[in-house]
Amino acid sequence: MLRIAICDDQPKELQIINEYITEYITKYLDNQSIETEMKEFDHPDSLLTAMEAESFHLYVLDIVMPMVSGIELGKEIRRLDREAQIIYTTTEPQYALQAYAASPINYLIKPIDKQQLFDTLTLAVSKIDLSQEQTFTVKTAESLRVLKLSDLLxxxxxxxxxxxxxxxxxxxxxxxxxxxxxxxxxxxxxDVRFLQCHTSYLINMRRVERFAKDSFTLRSGKVVPIAAKQYPVVRDQYMNFLMAKEVHR
Incomplete structure (x- = not known):
């Protein structure tokens, strides 16, 4: 499933972007059998809160917003997720250079040109790997749980x-x-995102916050040890993963 987040503090602008993306989904994604989920956020804080429990493939962000600017929001998204696609929409062209600190896929000036947005969405979707929706079934004491690999730390x-x-x-x-x-x-x-770094541990490399010689620190703050004898192999596999992500961005 393709998950899209829109963040704009202006209700009218939020509505317009929602309508445009909904039209794009109907015209171009439904016939490809790509399921989508779109969520709206009228304040950057609400999006940051949501990101503590879920991730999105694509973010459409306004630049000028209260408390946290779209630029700062984009930097935080990029810190947490190097693969997410970011599209900026704004009435202020002077922020374009600053915005590229978050490596957006495009910077669109309002009022949004619908075809330009459609072309940008097509490019963004082409860069998104929806295979991350793979699952793993776990037998627990109470039931069967189907876990999304993308949710796994x-x-x-x-x-x-x-x-x-x-x-x-x-x-x-x-x-x-x-x-x-x-x-x-x-x-x-x-799945190329996962690495066994110890006889008793396996990590999702997309969820790594810090890499050291003896451990990985995940975004939750959890520290996962690296077996000393496995360090050279673990280091090379993690570096290869990072390099592959850069190539595909």
Whole structure:
């Protein structure tokens, strides 16, 4: 599913952009069977709060907003997610140079030209990898849970079970597993975003905040150890992941 966030403190502008994107989805995405979810935010703080529990593929941001400017908002989005696509919309062309600190895909001047927005959306969608909607099914003591891999921060093997830490802070614990941790998580490790950095830990590299010789620090603040003997391999795999992301941006 393609998730889109629009943030503009002017209700009329928010409505116009929503209508344009809705028309674009109907014309160009529905016939490609691309599911979409669009959310509106009338203040940057509300978007920042939402981002604590969920992520978006595409952000359409106004520049001049109260408390937190669209430029600062874009920088924070980029800090959290190097792959997200950002489109700026504004009445103020003088901020264009500053805006590129967040690596936006385009900077559109209001009133928005609909075809220009459509062309920018097409470019943005072409750069988004929707394969991240892959899932993993976990048998817990109470039920079956289907977890989105994009929501997963890390997995930890302990007490013959696997603990899954999600972006919203929730912890999901599997029933006792009989196979090895690596075998249990083998389908997750086929996803290029995931790395086993220790015999008992697996991380989502998209969720890394800091990389050190002995550990990864995730966005939640959780510190995941790196096995000393595995460090050279872990370092190379993580660096390759970062370089691949830069190539595709």
């Amino acid at each position: 890390c997995c930890e093997y302990r007490n013959h079970a696997v603990s899954f830490t999600l972006a919203n802070g929730e912890e999901v614990i599997s029933r006792t597993i009989r196979e090895s941790f690596g075998e249990y998580c083998s389908s997750i490790l086929k």
